[in-house]
Amino acid sequence: MTQVHEKLEKVTVLFAGDSGDGIQLTGNQFASNTALYGNDLSTFPDFPAEIRAPLGTIAGVSGFQIHFGSVDVYTPGDRCDVLVAMNAAALIKNLSRLKERGTIVVNTSGFDKRNLRLAGVEAGQNPLDNHSLEGYKVHEFDVTKLTRESLKESPLGTKDRDRCKNMFVLGFVYWMYNRKIDSSLEFLKTKFANKPEILEANTIVLKAGYHFADTCETFSNRFEVKPAKMPSGTYRNVIGNQATALGLIAAAHKSKLDLFYGGYPITPASDILHELAKHKNFGIKTFQAEDEIAGICAAIGASYGGDLACTASSGPGIALKGEALGLALMLEIPLVIVNVQRGGPSTGLPTKTEQSDLLQAVYGRNGEAPIPVIAAASPSDCFTMAYEACRIAIEHMTPVFLLTDGYIANGAEPWRYPKSSDLADIKLNFAKERSEEEGAYLAYKRDHKLVRQWAIPGTKGVEHRLGGLEKDKETGNVSYEPENHEYMVKIRAEKVARIADFIPKQELDSGSDESKLLVVGWGSTYGAIKTVVRELAREGVDVAHAHIKYIQPMPNNLGEILANFDKILIPEMNNGQLIKLIRDQYLVDAKPLNKIKGVPFEAREIKAGILNMLKQ
């Protein structure tokens, strides 16, 4: 059979299997390879909350979706072109996400009687036999058997041999997309440097999968997605949580401060701690505390001592940190708090994504307690915004919330990373030593930004006492004076409000003042909104898009922008939170578009929302 090279602009592949099948590793390998090949890409890992969820069941299915293309890619794709299903449950759970006439790659050994029963398939209804997959291009082969066959000579036991089967699939898919397998060979060499037998087995199986695809002749065509035309520069692949950690390290390095991270393990934020712990050569102090409260309190202690201090968590952990947040803002010391949001309330949906902690970040403390809130829009933007969080925290002596979410924290994309010399300088304002003749030190005296000095222990002559009790406006001593309290509440609010003078102006990401409708987004909906707005532009529908990254305070010119539009749509992965802030601050009649399903928006859902609003 002659093979035809079919050229495609964009492809979405979904790898799915048991949570122990190595699906995330397979997906990440394919993503790295795709990035190196020069495609633009976006990924979406989707895994069960349990580490080893019941094998073979729908609940135990782990997925990794990757969208890549020769044109700009901003989302992991709505529905997929190719579904790789390692077992029956993976197929049944994900078939609805496959496009019509899509391709299915199936591991037949995952469709035995037991697997079918666990997947809830009635007897005699094996989807591989009952013609229900007609209309799809199905490639069936027994991955388990082929893997065992290729490892006949291996000294490994059956269990270890079977664990290599994800490499067979990876090799197979590399062939489908005309890729070289070198990047994964290198990866295996590093990963199994000390386990030569496992390295050899994985290498054999990866190659076997690749060659199998080449020789089995199940494919009449091979696909090629040409490298994307991205702005020129040097790129790397980056995952959101990794980018957040790099942003923190970069800010510490640029400001010449030691980085201190205090935190408690929680999904989906733990990878920030892991990434930071890898780079101790930058002098990073990571402290795995006994609980969430100790995590932030240790960070407060470190900040008080002059380190750039940070803590990260997710909704439930942030709830526990609430009282300490109030202390940090009373002390007026720098602190970065990252909330990698997940589905809530309570324990909620730990491995699913949501944007439902915005109001918690803006309002979730006792008393009048304003804290700046900023949000990252994509995996690589986590770097930019983590850096910004540090800059604002240090230059304005305040705790700062950085919001990301499970979707961008675990997702990957190509990143045209900056040079260290391109990063904004961060100005430090440490109190200097004083002699007795200079008089008592006024710990709460403020500059034109309403910011006090960072007066750290060890600085002679600036000894002073801080605390969570209301303070005198200058000395910082305890004060119960009615006038002083009102003054301090207002000055703390004004201090945060003035940060608006030190952040970028709001810009339209797409469209113009003349557009018929403005879509206002924040956080991880960026990719989906951008995809839709561009698509509509090609179809002749002029829609504008503003993505808000600075939420408290909002950019000074946001009001003017909003005033230009009669129709404003605010898509959010929550029940309507940014919209409350916008309506409150700007008195505009914005309309919500909400999705609260634990999964990101699909572009088509936002498109439907826009078209619907335009009709009205």
Add this chain to the structure above:
Amino acid sequence: MAEAKDIQEEVQKLTAKDFVSDQDIRWCPGCGDYSILKQVQSVMPELGIPKEDIVFISGIGCSSRFPYYMNTFGMHSIHGRATAIASGLKAARPDLSVWLITGDGDSLSIGGNHLIHLLRRNFNLNILLFNNQIYGLTKGQYSPTSELGKKTKSTPMGSIDHPFNPLALCMGAESTFVARALDREPKHLRIILMRAEQHQGTSLVEIYQNCNIFNDGAFSGFTDKQNKKDNSLYLEHGQPLVFGAKEDKGVILDGFEPRIVDLTTGEFLKEDLWIHDEKCRNKANILTRFFDDPSNDGALPRPFGVFYQEDRFRYEEALYEQLETVKKLEEDPNLDKLLAGSNTWEVE
């Protein structure tokens, strides 16, 4: 070196007055906190540490007002969390002398978790745990150290909470320095404070402190002239356990059981008694269990002094050692290299 000498001279000139802040003290008249504050202020100049290198951190409660009255760096933080804040501060700044002021509610109730973790990590700092067996700031509810049956506003029929034995808890949490002192024994308190600062690691000093408003006389058995010597046992390393108004009683260790013996009959001499050994964990565990109500017949005397002292690595030392090790093994931090990662590609 000249600079170091200057600092030393300047530090030597400091007096207790230099450590008194300009704030009015707001504890109730007659509170045991005054005596403790005075002793701490008078011990400070003897430590030889510049004032600006000393930090007092507290949580919430009457005793936690303490930092406001010390003319050093200070933070009056939030309830139960001073332990965690101090841990972060020591991790960032091992050079500082950190003193943690807390109470029985602050560190044994709301902050119990952080206390045990601080003790096992063994940061080099000093904890002064003011134990008055009552909630004073909230006006008189029972605390985790109040005795069983205690009648308070929140327990009109008597407390049914079995109380903590604070020092036994600390031993269980792998504490490296465990001591007890009294607000009414200032000379002894000063000695213990000095010992606490000298200890390299987390020093836990429980200080019995009288709340004359809500729990007056809680420790009278150990402070009233007529019976304090019969109820208290002052520990000294290498010395036999002798107590009593006329030093007429001693303690022997009969297997695992401590037993009081009469030194006047000639049956037992001081040489026969239990000799205190601060380094012995097992004996310290038993000593912390000397926790009888002094009014009971045959009650074991309540020990005061240093129960246990052990030299164990400090968390912050290990932390910096790891950082140093990494620095030796890996190349100098290069931000551009870090940002580039291991795989990059060019787009023309």
